[in-house]
Amino acid sequence: MLTILYDGIAYGMLLFVLACGLSVTLGLMNFINLAHGAFAMAGGYCTVILVNRLGIPFALGLPIAFLFTALLGGFFERTLYVHVYSRSHLDQVLFTIGLVFMSVAAVDYAMGSSQQFVQIPEALQGQFEVAGIGMGKYRLLIIVICGLLTIALQLTLAKTRFGSRLRAAVDDQRVARGLGINVGAVFGITFAFGSGLAGLGGALGAEILGLDPTFPLKYMIYFLIVVTVGGTSSITGPFFASILLGIADVSGKYYVPKLGAFVIYAVMIVVLIWRPQGLFARGAAR
Amino acid sequence: MGAPGNKVALYLKRRARWSPLEIAFWFFAFATIWLFPGKYLILKDTAILALFALSLDLILGYAGIISLGQAAFFGLAGYFAGLVAKHGIITEPVIALVCAGFLAALLGFITSFLVLRGSDLTRLMVTLGVSLMLGELANRYSDITGGADGLQGVEIEPIFGRFRFDLFGHNGYVYCLIVLFVCFVIVRRIVYSPFGLSLRSIKGNTLRAAAIGVPVKWRLVSIYTVSAGVAGIAGALLTQTTAFCSLDVFSLERSADLLLVLIIGGTGYLYGGLIGAVIYKFLQDWIANLTPQYWQFWIGLVLVVIVLIGRERMSGWIGSVRALLARLATRFFPRSLALRSASPEGH
């Protein structure tokens, strides 16, 4: 059972890294980006090409995936997304669903529809046995990387100037602009970074989540659940929501395999009935 | 009583009258039975999609509720209709259809309270979550539902014992078209009623609606329930006319396609879903012939382009086309004057 807890935590932290960009985007610009999963997919496929086909070491493949996806995110943000910021939520949903369909089909065309596997280095395969718990080495890596990232994110947000500008802009965009904060630039950088994180998550997660062209569609709902349950006004909200959902999903699939993701959806609906603004949200929802 | 009161009454009633355009539309719709004898299958799919889109228009165009979860009602009623036919519980298709609609409406009623809480995003998530959840349930109980293979062995009895569902789909299509028309008439009546007017007021200004005595929550619950029932009837029609039902009735793609149909056709004037369905099916057929594997890409592109152009501009174009048609209509039918401009619009 503790193995399940361990796996659940690893899964949850992975979900967090994947979803936190989405959470900040939603909180910052009130923009529902359903195409977030497409960036994760891009990172995954980038790593596959680098590691499998070009023979680049895995340790290098990860940061390159991050950079690649961050640049991709920045590019799309400036060229496409910027035109839909002021639109209604319905328009944003339609727009980003359209992007998802396009990316899914494009990747299917370019890379084929079968699942891709990243060649993980020998050192990361297999597992440790610690006090009777089987701890997968790869999952350990995920926990370590994601944990470090989370701490770094929280520190950036809390201690740096950029972090305080970001928090100000999330809190009240108009006032932040009035104070001279370049909200557009803050958003561009944040969007790029969030997409990069998604790409990194996609690269890390290819092994655990399975990477194929339908990835954005399959996992979009998970990211949205993390964001809805965790709220958008902090990093800690989505973090705890991810861990909760990771554990719930892994245990659900283990103990009641045929119900699959039913557990997650039920948890989400129950949480939303109880707290429509999300478990951890402070203040008014938009 | 008084003369001015009568004038107002006449004006309001005339708006609800069937315009020549509408009559022409339905005349042509029924004429397709004889005009396109080889195309019954795609016409039938279009009719079902139109009914499904009508259900979403009711809540999106008239009450302002964004939903990605109409598939839940579609699928629930679809499986119900299949199962009652397969196990011989209800053999008359029309009765099964009505029961399926009521079941879907019941689910709509139960989930409506979830949907009314929270923000747009919450609503999106809850509606999507419910339909995906039902999909997982259908997968879990695959011994009942057939799981990923779909519901097999469904046999549908002839309607009223007389009209068998034939291979060419003629009876199936006529059945769907009649059901679509009946549902449309009922929905149209609702929309032109005081209830329908109160819905438009809720969509336009919820705060003021409450301030003039409209019990907002209960009206929204009612329309959501009705919309679920209509979606359910569409789902049951699909199962009955194809004698098959599978898990994809609950999928995200189905709900997303529905949004696309309404975006193409426009919301808030009832014909958006119908016209959108026709255009969508046509697009789908055409694109699928060009690139059978990757048509999803082009559909995505259409969505992106439509949003970038802007729905206001698009409904502006649609509006001018309709105004043009209305002017032509008044040329031929001078009595139904400028009242077309006062149709319930909520783009």
Next chain:
Amino acid sequence: MPILQTIGLEKRFGGILAAQNVNLAVEPGARHALIGPNGAGKTTVINLLTGVLRPTSGRIELEGRDITGLLPHQRVRLGMARTFQINQLFLDLTPLESIGLVISERLSTGADWWRLVGSKSAVTDEIVEIVERFRLGDVMHERTAILPYGKQRLLEIALAFACRPRVLLLDEPAAGVPEAERHELLATIEALPKDVTVLLIEHDMDLVFSFAQRISVLVNGALFVDGAPDEVARDPRVKAVYLGEELDA
């Protein structure tokens, strides 16, 4: 017995006390004005009275009945209607439709989904009456969004009036109305039936003093002075609040 009264009404927003111990009593048939400097909490009081906000403590009674816990639409059904400082109209509907909607809700045919709008003569007759009273006859078929501001303001009041309330709360009805259209507005308010109690919030002192029989002054969320217009006009404390002069020790 007052037709509308508040007992110890209080509203806190976090650390801010927007309304404190407000004891307001409005007599039946009164022409009562609520005035005070900006930010005094007048709109908060109206939002509390109509149920848009829940009080932190205190009670509200309408015709002797405790309505503190009721939702806005329930209070409307009991006979209390309001207008908004910033027009809250149904922009896509015509004045005819908007007024018709209010009347039909009031006559409890609002939930009627089978009848067609316009089929009840009681409703259409009343629509005509209200349209005439509020001088909207020439614009009744236009979309509200394109009406001139003065007409929109008249419609704003017409909608509240169509609820046939026993108590009508007007939140700054003259706000933003250009000089040329003011006269029509003021005349319409003057002509409201005597059996409708009117509580008016206003900044326009001409309107207040020509219309009101009783004035309450709200400052920093608390009721300051309450009395007949000439008493209030002469009260030095009121002058101090409005003109910023120093109070006597």
